[in-house]
Amino acid sequence: MQTWILTKIRIRLALRNKTFIFFGVAMPLGFLFLFVLIFGHGQTGMIAYILGSVLTITVMGSFWGLSVQLVIFREQGILRRFRLAPVGAGPLLASSILANYVLVLPAVIAEILICRSAFHMHTWGNLPAIFVLVSVGAATFSAFGLIVASVTNSMQETQVINNLIWSAFLFLSGATVPLAVFPQWIQRVALFSPATYLATGLQAAATKFVTGEELLTDCVALIVGLALAFEVSRQLFRWEPEAKVGGKGKLWVLVALVPFLVFGAYENRNGDRLAQLHKNFSQLDSGPHQTEAPADTAPAQQ
């Protein structure tokens, strides 16, 4: 009940905030138009792939927004007032994640509709798969943002950490630069990033190349990451700006990365994600896309 009440209030507060309207709606749509302009090359076949990339960036935006908001609330003493009430860290954090999920949906829906109507995307993609990945991804990256807010001791520190992590998410996932164009070793490193699972999953779902097994892998990785990230952020949650997190406390962050380390190791050793990724990328053209998933292939040779 407390989580639901807090979620409603957070949604209302966000909708009254011009910053949210810009970063949460205008900027993602701006990315879409920019990517189509730069990478579309007039090829309608590329639009679905671009949609997957832009959806990834939109969903990952949750990471930045929530970390900054939580730190602001703590530094301004707002969390302090909540601490006097019988409400714990769990409902506060959960409501952040839920509210953010609701708020990300309009931009996601708008991006899909614009690609279909204005940019003549051939298909709707695998809409159920997109919905599942957007839902899980928004929650997971929100939780990652909450971890950052829980371990950083000032807004300055938060901004620095956010920039570093955000850059890695953007450029080592395939959301901006297609992974297939990177050297092999970078592609292998990218398999350890949570953003890679979201980006490759959404790109495949938008272009309808995704198989049930691939979707399952991405979702499992993200859901386990979400659960661990939420619990770590709840354990490290601080109400007061004076309460600092020491070095040992910050190491708890690594716990949230465990599933991606495991999946990354597995994919590097046994998986065919990179091969599938190359194949999907090479099949992007101006014509209609095949509706059946391609057969599994051996990992790409060095």
Added chain:
Amino acid sequence: MSQPAIEVSPTSTTVPQSGVIQVRDLKKSYGDVVALRGVSFEVAAGEVFGLLGPNGAGKTTTIEILEGLRTADSGEARVAGLDPETAGTKLKEKIGAVLQSTNLPDKLKVQEALTLFSRFYKRHSRSDPAALLRRFQLEEKKDAFYKDLSGGQKQRLALAMALVNDPEVIFLDEPTAGLDPQVRREMYDIIEELKTEKKTILLTTHYIEEAERLCDRVAIVDTGRIIAQGTPRELKHRSAGTTRIEVRVARPLREDLVKSMDGVLDAREFEGTLVLHSSHAPQTIVSLVKTLEADGNELQALEMFSPSLEDVFIELTGRRLRE
């Protein structure tokens, strides 16, 4: 109910037994800074108890330990029979509090704030937010954003929020700090209304008028210790029969001249103001004028005050209470 004035030493081990708020030998340090050096007091049910002292005396640290926001290094505290450090939500259901500085999201509306916070509590203990809006004259501002409220309105909202659960104990940390005199008096009226409802209130302040007007009993706090405790009347009785005369002169007076004036019991200087405690104010003033004339000095300002808690503070610490 009057209790005898008590001068409490820092090492007092008096064990309160029956108060709604019980504090025994509370100690707290922040690194090298000692905030509390062994504070003990008790607040009875329905009583308004004040912690009066200058900034940095330890008042806020004390109240925040009782609210459960901070943990003491040693000592014992009980609020409504619960240990603030371990009671968690059980304590929060029973208390209401106004922090020294309350802050809410800028775009949160007044009515939303009251409704939100009331929903955190169990249904049976919730006050009606609409009734609180009326009581604290915030009805017209119910749809205003928090950032658009004046200082007085924000403080009234903070007080209303402290009452959403009809609490057993109310903590008010400097409830009128930074407010202009008229708004401050409005807040006094509200707090006096709470008094008539027999709420147990612990109030911190550095305003003498506030302590004298609102509190049934006062503990004067300085450098982490309670240096005097009792009803305002009992505390002022220490200075009964004396008048405080505050004087500003063109040039500082020699100490021997000051002490030689008729009726002067005590003389101290604070930032260019000479503060005299006199047993015979008229004689002291005549003596002062003659002394200034003989010294070729000029009287710039003179004020007389009846005994107040400030005099108690000056007597015990040698310093002024007000900034």
